[in-house]
Amino acid sequence: MLSALIFTALAANIVHAKSDNFSAQQLSQVESIKKEALESDLAWSLVESLTTEVGPRMPGTPSDKAAVAWAVAKFKTMGFDKVWTEPATFPKWIRYSESAAIVSPSPQKLHITALGNSISTPKAGIQAEVIEFETLAELENAPENAAKGKIVFINYRMNRDRDGNGYGPAVQARRSGAVVSAQKGAVGYVMRSVSTAHHRFAHTGGSHYKDGVTKIVTSAISNADADQLHRLIALGKPVSININVQAKSMGEGTSYNVIGEFTGSELPNEHVLIGGHLDSWDLGTGALDDGAGVALTMAAAKLARSKGQTKRSIRVVLFAAEEFGLWGAKAYVKANEKRLNNIVAAAESDFGAGRIWAFESNVHANSLPVVRDIASMMKSLNVEYIGKNAAGGGPDLIPFRPFKIPAFGLEQDGTDYFDYHHTADDTLDKIDPANLRQNVATYAVFAYMAANAKTRIIGKNLLTK
């Protein structure tokens, strides 16, 4: 592996000497940064500290507050030139307890979790017969009152893939399952987890209710439990379960985006924006989602700055309350709307800690030569360049999209990501230190080069020729 890396690194160097956008010295510094990043445990020590000393970081909780303090302190210790917070508000929701069981025909526990925003059941739970649907669409197409008095169970099986393409189709039943179930007369809703796992963890995640539609409890069971329920139902006898969720919507909560910046030497207002989200769900310690993104972008910024001040600034934004609906990102865009044009390149890391396998841009055509220069310096890290120029940029960059800033995708291998996503099992041991270092190296190359390019990268908000 290493010898292959060295070989492609040498091959890559020959190309770079020809760049119009970067001096030979700069390209040599990029090689040096890559090397240092691949030997650095800075990101590991950051994510270890965050997930151990703070732990889970549910928006609006004391732990979330501790995470904000942690981030401010770390940015300062790491020598960032400016460190500040910006408030974000969101609808706060708290989980107290959750349990479920098959009541008949064969009593046994189910491993369940309430979906975010769920109402509570009565203290003794709700108990009813289960009616199974394969997909949300099948439920939508069912007759009026098809689920009257029953608990709807949607057993949609998510697809596993490196790029996580199974998530979108699966998440529909999480977001809207309870609403459609209530419209069909159901008294409760439970789904197969949005998950690719073969373990007995239920996956939580955001869900919503709709005005005018009765709110019913909304929950997910582990894949193993979904299989069990499916087999029992297939035997043809009525299957009854009990669901007990105690949770509460708490009105408006407040948290903070935490921002650290290394100031640029020539064009300090122009800046690269990288980051992750500081909050997590409450079940695990949020190591993959998104402790890794937080840690690796903080470490990458530090390494990108390690050869001296960059021409433009490098800003790390740790977004608040992402899990509840991108509330930190929305607040950031609102508070900084007039300055978004200063962003020369933006990328959020929020897809675990798998190896980065591809680099994509979403920029003005004039900026593609710079993008290709950056991509060529990532080759030695086994990162492919995808030339479609249509990158999304990460969940917290969605609120930025109307402004067509230069967005980038540093695409992680997410094959296993949805085995752990939003579960109690999202813990530090799921991060591979070598992959984390490769991520840091890739982000450091990206941040350094975007900050130092001769001509700034521009977004599609400017007219294309």
Add this chain to the structure above:
Amino acid sequence: MLSALIFTALAANIVHAKSDNFSAQQLSQVESIKKEALESDLAWSLVESLTTEVGPRMPGTPSDKAAVAWAVAKFKTMGFDKVWTEPATFPKWIRYSESAAIVSPSPQKLHITALGNSISTPKAGIQAEVIEFETLAELENAPENAAKGKIVFINYRMNRDRDGNGYGPAVQARRSGAVVSAQKGAVGYVMRSVSTAHHRFAHTGGSHYKDGVTKIVTSAISNADADQLHRLIALGKPVSININVQAKSMGEGTSYNVIGEFTGSELPNEHVLIGGHLDSWDLGTGALDDGAGVALTMAAAKLARSKGQTKRSIRVVLFAAEEFGLWGAKAYVKANEKRLNNIVAAAESDFGAGRIWAFESNVHANSLPVVRDIASMMKSLNVEYIGKNAAGGGPDLIPFRPFKIPAFGLEQDGTDYFDYHHTADDTLDKIDPANLRQNVATYAVFAYMAANAKTRIIGKNLLTK
């Protein structure tokens, strides 16, 4: 793979034609049984039914009673000639609830399970500072009162291996940790799970108290939680946790060994004894431990009988209350002590559902030629013959040992077994159907040949020449 199997099968056939212990027709029937077993889903359908329609089977619970009824009915449906039950009593213990959390310095949940036999804590749990030891021996060697007023945490890391050799050393801290902790003044005991897993499941299992030593709560946390606790303690500040266990010892319980027998044609009293244990812990559905052993030995007996009556009987014993301390096996030995000499070969399957990779005997030297004939017919199933003649035979055969019956080990690959053992994650999806079929085939070869051998296999209870 298949072509390799066929090749070795053909090669094996040539050897067998020379056997003194089996006729050519018998050896041909063995080949036919193997083939049918490798195509049969009988064992899968049995373990699917047991784990789905009965679910967890904790000794003395209504589900355990349902499992006994299930086994009796299945034996009858499958056409066993005799089906009966024999009672076994045991100290009954029930788990109601369990939870734990780090209270300070960084509040977060711990995934915990009570060990079998644990006392309850007060309703609000117990709360104390944690003191960590690497091994039980380190705790034993600690000064008097070393753990006074504290919760002892033993963080012993179990070794992963195909033959499960890590279990013995690790299980000492489960069996006796609470006793030694109390002797050192502790108010509670928690251990790193006896586990090779990287998932957030706590592993339960048997434990004991000692007369004259204060009983304290005894529990295990998942490996991920043990790592977290270890990291926090290593930071040097006092770490306090709360453990809340509600459980109860219920006096004497009763369950039943369930026995099915195919009667032999010539020597019906002489019999092969195979089986597993019918009970399971309450956390999972006991698919690997020991639904698989139950199902595969039932299926193997059926296949061994499929060419007509065997010369000797084939008996399947599904032992009761194994998890609480081999109570069914002890009762079986006691009730059948005078007839144990009728056993011509015994093997229990209780190590999951991994591929069988080795075959070992523990018999009188005179019987080794028959053993080698049986082993040679397993070669095509990729089963090695281990010639040490010192097999253990499986946990439920431990009470048989003083009688030196002919015991056998059909050794499963247990590399992953302790990832799931005694956890909520021991569910049907952990069984590989192809491996299960290979197990059935191996047990069917074993049962057929031991039941049909010209000369009976004898144990070491007879004088060796």
